[in-house]
Amino acid sequence: xxxxxxxxxxxxxxxxxxxxxxxxxxxxxxxxxxxxxxxxxxxxxxxxxxxxxxxxxxxxxxxxxxxxxxxxxxxxxxxxxxxxxxxxxxxxxxxxxxxxxxxxxxxxxxxxxxxxxxxxxxxxxxxxxxxxxxxxxxxxxxxxxxxxxxxxxxxxxxxxxxxxxxxxxxxxxxxxxxxxxxxxxxxxxxxxxxxxxxxxxxxxxxxxxxxxxxxxxxxxxxxxxxxxxxxxxxxxxxxxxxxxxxxxxxxxxxxxxxxxxxxxxxxxxxxxx
Amino acid sequence: xxxxxxxxxxxxxxxxxxxxxxxxxxxxxxxxxxxxxxxxxxxxxxxxxxxxxxxxxxxxxxxxxxxxxxxxxxxxxxxxxxxxxxxxxxxxxxxxxxxxxxxxxxxxxxxxxxxxxxxxxxxxxxxxxxxxxxxxxxxxxxxxxxxxxxxxxxxxxxxxxxxxxxxxxxxxxxxxxxxxxxxxxxxxxxxxxxxxxxxxxxxxxxxxxxxxxxxxxxxxxxxxxxxxxxxxxxxxxxxxxxxxxxxxxxxxxxxxxxxxxxxxxxxxxxxxxxxxxxxxxxxxxxxxxxxx
Numbered sequence: 275x276x277x278x279x280x281x282x283x284x285x286x287x288x289x290x291x292x293x294x295x296x297x298x299x300x301x302x303x304x305x306x307x308x309x310x311x312x313x314x315x316x317x318x319x320x321x322x323x324x325x326x327x328x329x330x331x332x333x334x335x336x337x338x339x340x341x342x343x344x345x346x347x348x349x350x351x352x353x354x355x356x357x358x359x360x361x362x363x364x365x366x367x368x369x370x371x372x373x374x375x376x377x378x379x380x381x382x383x384x385x386x387x388x389x390x391x392x393x394x395x396x397x398x399x400x401x402x403x404x405x406x407x408x409x410x411x412x413x414x415x416x417x418x419x420x421x422x423x424x425x426x427x428x429x430x431x432x433x434x435x436x437x438x439x440x441x442x443x444x445x446x447x448x449x450x451x452x453x454x455x456x457x458x459x460x461x462x463x464x465x466x467x468x469x470x471x472x473x474x475x476x477x478x479x480x481x482x483x484x485x486x487x488x489x490x491x492x493x494x495x496x497x498x499x500x501x502x503x504x505x506x507x508x509x510x511x512x513x514x515x516x517x518x519x520x521x522x523x524x525x526x527x528x529x530x531x532x533x534x535x536x537x538x539x540x541x542x543x544x545x546x547x
Numbered sequence: 548x549x550x551x552x553x554x555x556x557x558x559x560x561x562x563x564x565x566x567x568x569x570x571x572x573x574x575x576x577x578x579x580x581x582x583x584x585x586x587x588x589x590x591x592x593x594x595x596x597x598x599x600x601x602x603x604x605x606x607x608x609x610x611x612x613x614x615x616x617x618x619x620x621x622x623x624x625x626x627x628x629x630x631x632x633x634x635x636x637x638x639x640x641x642x643x644x645x646x647x648x649x650x651x652x653x654x655x656x657x658x659x660x661x662x663x664x665x666x667x668x669x670x671x672x673x674x675x676x677x678x679x680x681x682x683x684x685x686x687x688x689x690x691x692x693x694x695x696x697x698x699x700x701x702x703x704x705x706x707x708x709x710x711x712x713x714x715x716x717x718x719x720x721x722x723x724x725x726x727x728x729x730x731x732x733x734x735x736x737x738x739x740x741x742x743x744x745x746x747x748x749x750x751x752x753x754x755x756x757x758x759x760x761x762x763x764x765x766x767x768x769x770x771x772x773x774x775x776x777x778x779x780x781x782x783x784x785x786x787x788x789x790x791x792x793x794x795x796x797x798x799x800x801x802x803x804x805x806x807x808x809x810x811x812x813x814x815x816x817x818x819x820x821x822x823x824x825x826x827x828x829x830x831x832x833x834x835x836x837x838x839x
Contacts, residue, residue, distance in 0.1 A: 343728060369730030377728070383721040386714075393711070394718040395729045421711060461730065 295357070296321040296495050297342075297373075297465050302351030304337055304519075311337040313519040314351065317497075319465065324487055324496045326506045326527075329516035330539060335499045336378070338516070339467050342497070343375045344368045374463035378470050380450040382442040388453050389438040392425035395457035428460035429453070432486075448479050455486075465495045472502045484509050507531065515539060553675075553684035554804035555797060560689040562796020563696040564754045568773030569780065569788035569795075570700065571748035576782045578720040578740035581630060581641040582774075585648035587766035589625070589745055590752030592652050593617045594761055595660045597753050598667055607670045607757070611695075614749045622745025626738045635723070656763040669758030692754045699750055700789060703743065716740055768812065772799065775819045781829025790831065 299317040303310065312334045319325050327335050340346040342353070344365035353360040355371060363371075374395075382391050429435040432452040442450050451471065458466060468487075472480050480502065487509045490496055500506050506513065506527070513530045515523040517539035523530050530536055568586070575583045583589075593614045601610035629648060633640045671687035707713035718726040719736040726733050755769055776795040780787025795818065802814040822829065 345724075364732075365727040366730050366732045369728060375728050377725065381722065381725045383718050383725065385721050386717060390714060390717075393714055394726065394731065457729065 294321055295319065295354070298354040299338070299342065300352045300354065302338075302341055302348040302353070304334075304341060304346055305349050310519050312341070312348070315516070315519070315521055316351075317514055317521075319495045319497060321464065321495055322491060322493070323511040324491045324498055324509050326510035326513040327497060327499045327516065328501075328503075328506055328513060329522075332518075333516040333539075334519040335516055336469065337519075339375065339469055339497075339499060342368075342465075342467055343373060369461070372461070372464040373467065374458040374461055374465070375467040376454050376458050376469055376471060378473065380442070380447070380454045382450060382454055382457070384441065384443050386441075387439050388429065388434065388442055388445070389422060389425050391442060391453060392428055392457045392460050393421045396421050396424050396428075396460040425456075425460055428456040431459070432456045447474050448476070451475065459490075463494060465497065466490065468496060468498045468500075470500055471498070472500055472505050480505055549681065549683070550804065554800050556684045556689070557804075558797035558800025559793060560685075560692055560796070561800060562793035563693045564751050564769070564792075565773050565776045565795045566789040566792025567696045567699065567747050567754070568751040568769055569776035569792045570703075570785055571744040571751065572773060572777045573780070573782060573785050573788040574703075574740055574744035574747065576777075577785075578716065578737055579626075579630065579641075580635075580638065581645060582782075583744070584642070584645040584770070585625070585652060586744070586748045586773075587752075587770035588649045588652035588656070589618070589621055590748040590769075591761070591763060591766045592656050593621060593745075593749040594667070594752040594756050594766075595656055597749075598660075598665065598756075598761060601668055607668055611670075611750075611753050614753045615746050618745040618747075618749030619742045622748075623738050623742040625745070626741035630741070631734070631737075653763050660763070662763055664760045664762050667753075667756035667759060667761050673758050688758055692757070695750060695754060699747060703747070703785070706743075712739070771812070772815050775815050775822075778819060778829060779822050781831045784829065784831040787829055787831030791829075 295318045297319040299315060301314045301316055302312055303314055304312040315334070315338060317325070317327075317338070327338060329335055337346060341348050344363055344367070355373075360368070382388075383394065386394070426435055426438060429438055432455060434449055434452050434456060437445055437449060437453070442453060445453070451474065455468075455471065458468075471487075472483055475483060484505055487496060487498065491509075491511070498506065498510065508527075510527055512525060513523075513527055514521055515530060515533070515536050517535075522535040522539055523533040525533070568590075571586055572583060575581055575586075596617050597610035597614035600613045601607055604610070625648065629644060630641065633644050669688045670691040673686050673688055675682045675684050675686050677683070705713075707717060715726070715731045716736045716739060718729070719731055719733045720740070723733045723737075726736075751769065751773070752766060756765065759765075772795050773792065776791035777788050778791070779794060780789070780791030795815070798818060799811050799814060802808075802810055806814075
């Protein structure tokens with residue numbers, strides 16, 4: 275553990291270290307035709323910790339992620355990264371800034387080996403540019419070897435290094451999910467967006483995931499969309515609850531759990547205001 | 548026996564060109580799911596540029612370099628300016644656009660370079676090697692043709708297998724959305740893919756023209772044979788394109804040598820129909836890789 279003490283403090287209490295906001299979603303609205311998918315949603319993510327986003331199906335969680343990673347442009351509102359506004363950025367540029375995202379399911383490249391899959395994720399740290407990769411093959415070759423080493427290290431961290439040269443389709447689902455996570459982590463992102471990382475996992479694997487998320491929270495910001503409430507309540511520092519595209523509650527797990535608006539959202543009663 | 552050997556050699560020499568052309572189609576199909584019907588017209592265009600250079604410099608090799616370089620530029624330009632506007636998941640639109648490009652480029656070639664037949668010099672001698680009074684159908688030009696195709700193929704394999712640009716291109720071809728999330732500039736990778744494919748197509752254009760005649764539509768038969776070769780190998784498989792190209796060369800040479808050259812176009816279509824009936828996924832395609 276090389277984390278300085280300040281990081282440790284931030285680990286459990288982001289509000290205590292609340293002077294810094296790594297990533298902020300300010301008043302973002304997204305409409306698809308007549309449907310309001312997000313209605314003035316705000317979110318402030320500190321540099322360390324796990325921030326949960328929960329809500330019933332169709333509440334706008336995935337749309338929120340799509341805004342965060344650049345797939346969907348908000349109709350109004352803004353994103354801020356290290357305090358500076360983020361404008362009109364393409365997904366690959368956001369990834370280059372240090373935002374990584376996993377997809378629902380696994381989203382691995384079927385025709386690439388496990389190691390190659392992770393090497394694509396390590397892209398952010400490549401030195402050789404577009405043309406030098408093409409023309410100066412030697413320098414690119416050195417990068418390629420460095421990429422592979424970094425990919426293997428990331429796989430090793432998630433206990434999947436021995437599958438490096440297999441195709442993902444031949445592996446059990448939980449292993450594929452770990453490979454997808456390694457691919458997101460190999461770029462050493464500052465912000466990790468996890469879309470239902472626990473889906474399809476058994477109880478033991480879920481516990482391992484929870485421990486891993488707490489460990490990651492000590493060195494990066496994690497935003498977690500997840501349906502498994504036990505996991506969410508046990509690993510999150512703060513939780514934002516969405517319902518019909520609006521934030522209906524925000525706070526630490528214990529406060530959110532007992533919030534009448536949250537109970538109403540999940541039980542389908544008329545929301546309190 | 549000698550006739551059979553000569554027929555085989557001729558077929559393999561011709562097949563190397565079909566292989567290159569089929570490979571150009573496969574490269575584009577893999578990355579953008581577009582069958583580039585304009586590939587032949589693009590290659591004819593760059594071959595005309597090469598011809599101008601060969602006629603003014605007298606060097607076949609400088610002409611080849613010009614064809615390859617202009618192929619790179621033309622391929623990148625076509626992707627960036629035309630194909631990208633069609634958008635993804637619009638197969639019919641892409642077919643119509645590439646057919647339109649085919650017609651437009653062919654017409655433009657007629658306007659710029661004239662519609663008459665012009666002879667294109669061969670890279671080297673067209674006399675077969677002979678020993679003890681027996682001449683085989685292996686010529687220095689054919690060796691250069693096969694060698695050039697082999698060098699380009701190995702270069703592409705090295706690019707895709709051993710460089711990070713190649714890895715990113717493969718990732719973009721498999722799943723553009725995911726590649727974007729991982730920081731890959733997918734648009735640039737697609738442009739590069741089209742540029743490389745057009746380079747390979749231009750190579751085929753110059754090689755087929757060498758020692759023969761060019762006119763604006765001279766690539767039309769190569770398009771048909773190269774397309775059949777690509778389907779034969781499985782549209783997804785670069786290795787299959789090469790094997791399919793060589794096979795088409797040999798099959799058509801056998802038809803020419805033993806049946807009659809009139810039947811060559813019919814034979815090419817017969818192979819296409821047979822492949823589609825018996826093994827529609829091609830000889831080498833991994834069926835799983837075709838499900839998107």
